[in-house]
Amino acid sequence: MAMRRVRYYEYGGPEVLTVEDVDQPVPRAGQVLLRAEAIGVNFVDTRFRRGPGSGSIFQRPLPGRPTGDVVGTVARTGPGVDPQLVGRRVAALAEDAYADYVVADASWLAAVSDHLDSGDATMLAMSGPVALRILRAARLSSGDTVLVHAAAGGIGHLAVQLAKLFGAGTVIGTARSSRKLDFVRSVGADVAIDYTQADWPDQVRAAAPDGVDVVLDAVGGPVLRSSLDLLAPFGRAVVYGAATGELEQIPVAKLFALRSVTGFNLTAWRRADPDQARRETAELADLFEAGQLRTTVHASLPLTQAAAAHELIETRSHTGRILLIPA
Ligand SMILES: NC(=O)c1ccc[n+]([C@@H]2O[C@H](COP(=O)([O-])OP(=O)(O)OC[C@H]3O[C@@H](n4cnc5c(N)ncnc54)[C@H](OP(=O)(O)O)[C@@H]3O)[C@@H](O)[C@H]2O)c1
Numbered sequence: 662m663a664m665r666r667v668r669y670y671e672y673g674g675p676e677v678l679t680v681e682d683v684d685q686p687v688p689r690a691g692q693v694l695l696r697a698e699a700i701g702v703n704f705v706d707t708r709f710r711r712g713p714g715s716g717s718i719f720q721r722p723l724p725g726r727p728t729g730d731v732v733g734t735v736a737r738t739g740p741g742v743d744p745q746l747v748g749r750r751v752a753a754l755a756e757d758a759y760a761d762y763v764v765a766d767a768s769w770l771a772a773v774s775d776h777l778d779s780g781d782a783t784m785l786a787m788s789g790p791v792a793l794r795i796l797r798a799a800r801l802s803s804g805d806t807v808l809v810h811a812a813a814g815g816i817g818h819l820a821v822q823l824a825k826l827f828g829a830g831t832v833i834g835t836a837r838s839s840r841k842l843d844f845v846r847s848v849g850a851d852v853a854i855d856y857t858q859a860d861w862p863d864q865v866r867a868a869a870p871d872g873v874d875v876v877l878d879a880v881g882g883p884v885l886r887s888s889l890d891l892l893a894p895f896g897r898a899v900v901y902g903a904a905t906g907e908l909e910q911i912p913v914a915k916l917f918a919l920r921s922v923t924g925f926n927l928t929a930w931r932r933a934d935p936d937q938a939r940r941e942t943a944e945l946a947d948l949f950e951a952g953q954l955r956t957t958v959h960a961s962l963p964l965t966q967a968a969a970a971h972e973l974i975e976t977r978s979h980t981g982r983i984l985l986i987p988a
Pocket of ligand 1: 703705813880901903926974979
């Protein structure tokens with residue numbers, strides 16, 4: 662059976678994304694085949710697509726097989742997978758994800774109720790679990806002041822909401838434009854600051870004179886460096902990426918003032934504590950279903966417009982989630 666799929670065969674701009682007609686993939690042992698309903702497009706794939714110049718953490722071989730937060734219905738199961746999964750609505754992080762049909766690892770399927778819309782459902786694959794776990798990795802306590810960088814992004818706008826739900830005091834979100842700052846406030850941040858302004862650390866100090874207890878950062882470079890100075894005694898920074906591609910060296914002397922830095926990566930977390938990781942995905946599903954957590958969908962584009970989706974992310978135009986819709 663034929664289907665459409667988007668890959669790239671050379672590194673470059675969004676235009677290298679190529680829509681092709683291919684046979685549906687066959688799920689192997691431990692895999693399922695999903696009929697995709699929506700695919701959440703993530704920032705990291707725009708960097709992989711740019712190729713080696715993006716920085717050492719963004720290396721992927723050719724042909725490029727974009728990953729994505731897929732929600733869909735199980736169409737087939739591979740050997741060793743419960744056939745009763747066929748027909749279930751699930752979410753999964755997968756490779757070769759910009760396609761009508763997508764193969765996914767059966768052991769990391771998130772159950773998705775029929776009540777969830779596509780935007781929320783895609784968040785259960787990767788972005789939601791990251792947003793939740795970085796707050797737990799930060800050992801967030803009630804009343805803590807939290808600084809969320811890139812707060813208008815896919816993960817960022819969930820992290821702001823979750824920080825509030827988990828009892829944070831002041832939540833400060835950073836982003837790049839006044840439109841994004843309005844958005845950051847609209848999802849619950851008490852203070853929104855443009856971190857492209859040179860005095861942004863002073864603006865944080867004005868909002869949090871005693872320092873911040875938690876920093877969530879996946880921007881890297883000078884943003885991370887300045888953030889460490891903003892930590893209060895016993896403050897915790899969680900570093901879960903580097904959108905700038907700049908892998909900051911952390912001077913040990915900055916930590917002497919009772920500060921700590923923790924790294925986070927979803928794959929490492931799922932390996933380290935798979936049972937808790939699964940419980941947290943179910944916890945997120947409940948929060949979405951109860952309407953306590955909401956995904957803002959910036960744009961829903963046809964699958965064939967994957968290049969436009971990447972363009973939106975690379976021009977830093979989006980607030981929240983971008984979806985590709987196969988139908
Ligand atoms: N550790 C993990 O397991 C894990 C898993 C998934 C994602 N991540 C990381 O989490 C971060 C957020 O992912 P996401 O998919 O939700 O992306 P996103 O936040 O929707 O998009 C990335 C954002 O980074 C900001 N940014 C800052 N400096 C930038 C630069 N030099 N170039 C481009 N953007 C820049 C932009 O916001 P402004 O325009 O407002 O600055 C942009 O919107 C990414 O860094 C990603 O690599 C980590």
